[in-house]
Amino acid sequence: MGISFAEPERLTLIFDADNRQEWQNTSAILEQLSLCHSDIIADIGAGTGYFSQLFSEQAHKVYAIDREPNMVTYLQNRFDAAETMAEVVPILSTDENPHLPDDANVIFIANTYRFVHQRPTFLTALKAQSMENARYMIVDFKGSHARVSPEQACEEVEHAGFRITHFDRITCPDHYILQFTR
Template identity: 30%
Template structure:
């Protein structure tokens, strides 16, 4: 399978990488992101065999949308870092069952959230969830390994969570994300700290300064956000120079 496609597939199922249980009936063979207390334990030595068993979105929502995730994911802090306004167009890339997408939709009631995913059942589930939760400004669309599902210069914010460390051609991927940004738009990438009890093996983790350098190579201005999470960092990027951060301002 194309490694970029694999990365997107992992994003849909790996949004909650860490110490959480696997849905009942799903094989734990190479399903490291959802194994209790031993995340990513079935990687090969190169960290490339990181595919997750997939039963259905209805099963995975029990894991990905478990309220216990809030304690370490701190979604309110992530959304605060995005500095959203009610009319913004926001993309959640690798949205899965919608852990962040539904929160984004509530934060931009006069805007729109485009949630992308490569798994058809995730797209189906999330569109049904949007209807059930009365979020007409949220729509899920199918992505592929070559197509993000986002039009050029179409979004004000892009959020991408727990995907970066899986990507093979990260600079090219960053260029694709940059092309979807409107003038003044910003990209936010959440990934795992180099040390911590949640996340992939050490050989798969990406240092924040490396991520910043990759985004800069793609033509973006980038920096590590001052917003601190227990097990993750946030990197912010833009096509324009970024204003200076002030402690406590985000």
């Protein structure tokens, strides 16, 4: 049984829960991402906007990208009502095409990579749509909850022509962190 995106408000109980720091170690993820105020970040698979909200406090601009129309509508409503340091722009993507804006220099994919059905096509589009010096980070489940093993994600990223710069299986309790460049 998969996650239903029909009721985004219900998903906030999981995605925006007070205990997210405990189960994902988000502060360590943000530390490893090392955002600068001038960064323009694409949060692919933004969901309810948990990370997009955090990014808005550190980056110049945030693209909150999701392939689920209900989530994009939720994001639009959330960030229209929110006071954020940076502009947050919701974007609808597809499974094969992230619809990445050409000014994003940091691409972040958390708890989403395992849901991408056409990962080689997606990675090819991601590479083609991103700037030459972009930085990328995938954070996803490891262990028994992994639909795509961390090793498989590394292989797919390398096969798509990216270069892995950091791979961390330890920092987060149930997740790995994979950083790469073109």
